[in-house]
Amino acid sequence: MRLPAGLGVLCLALCCLGGARELWSGDHEWKKLIMVHHWPMTVCNEVANNCEHPPDYWTIHGLWPDKSGECNRSWPFNPDEIKGLLPDMRLYWPDVLHSSPNHSVHFWRHEWEKHGTCAAQLDALNSQRKYFGKTLDLYKELALNSTLQKLGIKPSISYYQISDIKHALVGVYGVVPKVQCLPPKSGEKVQTLGQIELCLTRDLQLQDCPEPGEPAPQRREAGPGGTPILGLEICEDGPVFYPPPKETNH
Numbered sequence: 001m002r003l004p005a006g007l008g009v010l011c012l013a014l015c016c017l018g019g020a021r022e023l024w025s026g027d028h029e030w031k032k033l034i035m036v037h038h039w040p041m042t043v044c045n046e047v048a049n050n051c052e053h054p055p056d057y058w059t060i061h062g063l064w065p066d067k068s069g070e071c072n073r074s075w076p077f078n079p080d081e082i083k084g085l086l087p088d089m090r091l092y093w094p095d096v097l098h099s100s101p102n103h104s105v106h107f108w109r110h111e112w113e114k115h116g117t118c119a120a121q122l123d124a125l126n127s128q129r130k131y132f133g134k135t136l137d138l139y140k141e142l143a144l145n146s147t148l149q150k151l152g153i154k155p156s157i158s159y160y161q162i163s164d165i166k167h168a169l170v171g172v173y174g175v176v177p178k179v180q181c182l183p184p185k186s187g188e189k190v191q192t193l194g195q196i197e198l199c200l201t202r203d204l205q206l207q208d209c210p211e212p213g214e215p216a217p218q219r220r221e222a223g224p225g226g227t228p229i230l231g232l233e234i235c236e237d238g239p240v241f242y243p244p245p246k247e248t249n250h
């Protein structure tokens with residue numbers, strides 16, 4: 001879409017502030033899908049909340065078109081449409097911050113309204129059944145949790161190097177992922193592994209995610225249940241903590 005000259009000038013002025021693309025994406029154009037996995041232990045650490053018994057495997061945060069959001073406010077989330085997917089949804093796409101299953105419905109609503117209504121531009125994703133179902137399929141095909149495990153990258157009290165994790169993932173998937181961390185809090189020495197994104201073309205083929213150093217548009221993405229998560233950043237090169245699940249008595 002070409003901007004009228006006046007808007008172009010205004011854009012030039014605003015572009016420097018960043019986020020200009022978002023300002024002008026009135027037609028909700030997007031180029032790439034981001035399959036976002038998060039590590040529940042880190043999510044729980046990030047947001048003080050009632051995280052009881054978080055899963056001890058990587059779960060889905062969402063399937064996000066880049067550079068767009070809330071594309072169709074007249075297409076409300078309808079849990080009835082994904083009834084058949086609920087067992088898998090609860091397992092692989094839970095609201096890890098809240099153990100009550102009802103909370104996950106709020107989380108899914110948020111993901112649908114913000115991201116799904118934009119992803120629905122693709123025939124492969126143009127219903128709630130297809131959007132959530134395809135995301136679950138991708139999660140299973142990509143099998144990030146077991147891939148990491150097979151690569152010997154397991155939660156541990158000793159640290160990994162970010163570059164080792166990235167290289168190992170590039171070796172398996174053949175594309176550059178985006179790896180996000182919680183920066184060290186005061187008193188902590190190292191960053192904590194939090195989120196791994198794999199990017200897809202509009203044909204749902206894997207492609208490289210942006211290189212580190214590019215601004216991360218989804219940095220201020222709301223977390224499960226719409227809780228704002230401000231902490232995740234692209235990981236710095238260097239050591240990283242991949243936190244093991246907390247010991248529980250049950």
Ligand SMILES: *[C@@H]1O[C@H](CO)[C@@H](O)[C@H](O)[C@H]1NC(C)=O
Pocket residue numbers: 056057058145146148149153154155
């Ligand atoms: C996920 O990975 C963790 C850590 O490597 C492992 O303990 C767990 O069994 C895996 N879970 C699934 C469902 O693959």
Ligand SMILES: *[C@@H]1O[C@H](CO)[C@@H](O)[C@H](O)[C@H]1NC(C)=O
Pocket residue numbers: 072074075
């Ligand atoms: C928004 O969603 C509604 C309900 O599915 C649909 O009827 C309408 O055509 C959509 N609007 C756009 C612009 O896609």
Ligand SMILES: *[C@@H]1O[C@H](CO)[C@@H](O)[C@H](O)[C@H]1NC(C)=O
Pocket residue numbers: 100102
């Ligand atoms: C969860 O949702 C169901 C169905 O909407 C409702 O019957 C139940 O009371 C809710 N539970 C809680 C703890 O809110």
